[in-house]
Amino acid sequence: MxxxxxxxxxxxxxxxxxxxxxxxxxxxxxxxxxxxxxxxxxxxxxxxxxxxxxxxxxxxxxxxxxxxxxxxxxxxxxxxxxxxxxxxxxxxxxxxxYPNTGPPLFPAGTRVLQAAFRDAFASTCSRVLAPVIALATCTHLNPRSYEYFKRTREEVMGKLEEVAPEGTEKGEAKWKELEEGLTTVAKWFEAGGDTLFVGGDAPIYADILLAGRLFWARNVLGKDSKAWARIRAMDGGRWEKFLTEWEKWSQVV
The missing domain is CATH 3.40.30.10 (Glutaredoxin)
Structure with a gap:
């Protein structure tokens, strides 16, 4: 192959x-x-x-x-x-x-529920994560991409330095929205018997959506940063435990 x-x-x-x-x-x-x-x-x-x-x-x-x-x-x-x-x-x-390599990520009978999860997750969590980490994302890009990313995001979000400024009432309000969004997602898992994955014992595409957003946050904020520590501590450490399961699939080839 x-x-x-x-x-x-x-x-x-x-x-x-x-x-x-x-x-x-x-x-x-x-x-x-x-x-x-x-x-x-x-x-x-x-x-x-x-x-x-x-x-x-x-x-x-x-x-x-x-x-x-x-x-x-x-x-x-x-x-x-x-x-x-x-x-x-x-x-x-x-x-x-490639149906015979690895697990199916859209198992039969899950497409409707996965589409619903995708839309709910986008409105509940993804939309409140971006403002908190947009500036950190920008500063982790190479110069040419930095200029493009900052310009295009500011067309939608306004000046990135002012979206969720650290240590301000406005910034804390954005963090509160993120915490509430992640807690809502955590309750979805609790409703399923506190399963680790949306797919139960094995992850499916809905789980990948969540893992991708959390990896984004951790990578641009920094594993040892205070900002990532805040996310890591949310919902009793659920997201740290969740990401640990994804390390085996996180190699960059």
């Missing part, structure tokens, strides 16, 4: 280059399935050109509703000649194309 080419955005975190939550979703899937791949690192300003070069489809449209928007992750599979964009489409492709 030829190696799949996996396109990711480089950063400068403690553990290496990998940081992006959406690309972590695909890295986890590739590692869980034991598929051979290599990472091609692409800075933010070069993503569109790189996608067009390999004929990757746009994953969305820009704010004008017309112009194609090219994003990562993308994979290029030389074994089938396929180029796939968007983490959900990629994981779906891996499940369908």
């Amino acid at each position: 030829k190696k799949i080419i996996f396109y990711d955005i480089p950063g400068k975190t403690e553990d290496g280059k990998a940081w992006s939550p959406n690309t972590w979703n695909v890295r986890f899937a590739l590692n869980m399935k034991g598929l051979k791949y290599r990472t091609e690192w692409v800075e933010y300003p070069d993503i569109e050109a790189a996608c067009k070069q390999i004929e990757a489809p746009a994953s969305d449209v820009k704010s004008d509703g017309v112009t194609p928007h090219y994003t990562l992750p993308v994979i290029q599979d030389p074994n089938t000649g396929r180029v796939i964009a968007d983490s959900i489409a990629i994981v779906d492709y891996l499940d369908a194309t």
Whole structure:
């Protein structure tokens, strides 16, 4: 089997280059399935050109509703000649194309519930995590990506230094929203008998979504930072325990 080419955005975190939550979703899937791949690192300003070069489809449209928007992750599979964009489409492709390698991430009968989890998680937790760690993310990028990330995020969020400033009432309010969001997610697990994974004994794609966001936070905040310690301590240490289970699938190839 030829190696799949996996396109990711480089950063400068403690553990290496990998940081992006959406690309972590695909890295986890590739590692869980034991598929051979290599990472091609692409800075933010070069993503569109790189996608067009390999004929990757746009994953969305820009704010004008017309112009194609090219994003990562993308994979290029030389074994089938396929180029796939968007983490959900990629994981779906891996499940369908390589059903005998690793666990299914969209097991039969779970798609409706996983879609519901994805939407609920996005509105409950993902939306309140980004403001808390946006500035830290920005400062962990290489210069060209730093400029792009900061400019595009500030178009939506305002000046990043003012979104959740440390030690201020505004910053603490953002942290409170994050804590409440994670506690809501923790209660979902408690309702299932306090299971560690959404998938029960084995993780599924819904679990990958959660792991990708937590890895993002830990990697850009720093494992030994006070900010990560706050997240680690939430909900009785549940998230630290959850991430420990993902270390075996966290290698960056």
